[in-house]
Amino acid sequence: MALMTISEVAEFLAVQDVRVERLERESLLLAKDKDENGKALFDRADVERYKELAERLGGI
Template identity: 75%
Template structure:
């Protein structure tokens, strides 16, 4: 399992960091762990599946 930070996810999805944090709060992207600062870390495969799904339904 490869973990991604909020910033990495935001860059990959082409959105702002606050959007990723909101997706996590709304349980649309589920974090797997927290970093030293308490920010969520996401599994790369989950992020890739989310992006694919979001693109199929019309965008992120």
């Protein structure tokens, strides 16, 4: 399992960091762990599946 930071996820999804934090807060993208600063870390496979689903539904 490769973990991605909020910034990496934001870059991958082409959105701002705040958007990723909101997706996590609303349980649309679930964090797998926290870094040493308490920031969410996401599983790369989950992020890829989320992006695919969002694109099917009309965008992120």
